[in-house]
Amino acid sequence: MSEPSVILVTGGSGLVGQGIKWCIDNEPEGSRFGKKANETWIFARSSEADLRDAEQTKKLFEKYKPTHVIHLAALVGGVFANMAGNATFMRDNMLMNDNLLHTSYLQQVKKVVSCLSTCVFPDKVDYPLTEAKIHLGPPHPSNFGYSHAKRTVDIQNRAYREQYGSNFTSAIPTNVFGPADNYDLHRAHVLPALMHKCYLAKKNNTPFVVFGSGKPLRQFIYSRDLGKLFIWMLREYDDVEPVILSVGENEEVTIKEVADAIVKAMDFKGEYRFDPSKADGQYRKPASNEKLLKLMGGFEFTPFEQALKESVDWFLENYEIART
Numbered sequence: 001m002s003e004p005s006v007i008l009v010t011g012g013s014g015l016v017g018q019g020i021k022w023c024i025d026n027e028p029e030g031s032r033f034g035k036k037a038n039e040t041w042i043f044a045r046s047s048e049a050d051l052r053d054a055e056q057t058k059k060l061f062e063k064y065k066p067t068h069v070i071h072l073a074a075l076v077g078g079v080f081a082n083m084a085g086n087a088t089f090m091r092d093n094m095l096m097n098d099n100l101l102h103t104s105y106l107q108q109v110k111k112v113v114s115c116l117s118t119c120v121f122p123d124k125v126d127y128p129l130t131e132a133k134i135h136l137g138p139p140h141p142s143n144f145g146y147s148h149a150k151r152t153v154d155i156q157n158r159a160y161r162e163q164y165g166s167n168f169t170s171a172i173p174t175n176v177f178g179p180a181d182n183y184d185l186h187r188a189h190v191l192p193a194l195m196h197k198c199y200l201a202k203k204n205n206t207p208f209v210v211f212g213s214g215k216p217l218r219q220f221i222y223s224r225d226l227g228k229l230f231i232w233m234l235r236e237y238d239d240v241e242p243v244i245l246s247v248g249e250n251e252e253v254t255i256k257e258v259a260d261a262i263v264k265a266m267d268f269k270g271e272y273r274f275d276p277s278k279a280d281g282q283y284r285k286p287a288s289n290e291k292l293l294k295l296m297g298g299f300e301f302t303p304f305e306q307a308l309k310e311s312v313d314w315f316l317e318n319y320e321i322a323r324t
């Protein structure tokens with residue numbers, strides 16, 4: 001990427017998009033994860049172009065003439081929203097992905113890195129998850145619409161590459177957290193939801209109650225680390241095969257460790273307990289980052305407690321503008 005490059009990041013206003021933007025704004029210029037002199041970065045939001053609409057997608061491309069695309073835009077929701085709307089989650093995401101990939105092909109974009117999610121994996125699968133296991137069985141029934149739409153991107157990438165030689169690929173992040181997350185208690189993922197609940201418990205002097213036993217294990221990746229990994233993929237990875245972007249299997253943390261770290265970072269001194277009568281979800285679903293580390297030659301992830309503290313500090317400073 002030594003020629004002038006215009007990099008369009010769809011979903012640029014979201015959690016992951018802002019993680020990439022942070023790297024571009026803060027990493028040393030010219031460094032492996034910093035902005036290069038020949039690059040222009042565009043972070044697009046839905047008000048600029050609704051990617052479900054082919055005409056708006058075309059206009060967005062005509063405006064910026066991107067040479068490279070990181071495609072993050074998606075209709076994302078919690079488990080209840082997904083269960084109530086599998087058709088909507090499937091259609092909206094398929095429309096966005098199809099418009100984005102086909103327009104990229106027509107406009108001769110040099111490379112597209114699209115974002116999948118670990119829910120693309122089969123419900124019944126041997127752990128750890130690896131890149132080779134995506135299509136080995138149906139995804140979990142709760143969000144099958146979203147999962148199939150995401151999974152199809154891998155098929156589209158292969159088809160465009162085979163028929164037209166397009167350099168399309170995809171990344172599979174595990175659970176992401178960081179500044180500019182969605183903290184809406186009806187839609188949020190577990191970590192921002194716990195942050196918001198702890199904030200309200202402190203403000204209202206009520207108990208901080210964490211649903212479930214606190215024992216399940218998850219791999220959480222900091223959005224600013226993920227930003228670096230997307231930048232690496234865009235610049236240095238040229239294969240169609242997806243890459244799992246995650247901390248290692250040995251870096252899983254329990255929900256209790258997450259809640260403890262939030263209590264500490266928020267300096268919450270009130271009553272704090274678990275409610276084991278509420279469902280725990282799957283005990284663990286580890287994903288392997290072996291391929292990623294081998295390709296990159298190693299990567300230093302931000303320690304979990306430090307990343308969580310930075311995320312809590314952002315939430316406290318930006319509560320008025322955050323998605324609550």
Ligand code: NDP
Pocket residue numbers: 010011012013014015016017044045046047049050051052071072073074075076096115116117118172173174175176177180181182189
């Ligand atoms: P956010 O909800 O924070 O951001 C979603 C982004 O998509 C926003 O910028 C939003 O724009 C944009 N968007 C939504 N609908 C449209 C549309 N119709 N047209 C154009 N843009 C649209 O999500 P995340 O940052 O968390 O997710 C980014 C990607 O990462 C997604 O593909 C998601 O599947 C994936 N992912 C996320 C994980 C997580 O834990 N968060 C885990 C694994 C994968 P606006 O805000 O302006 O409406």
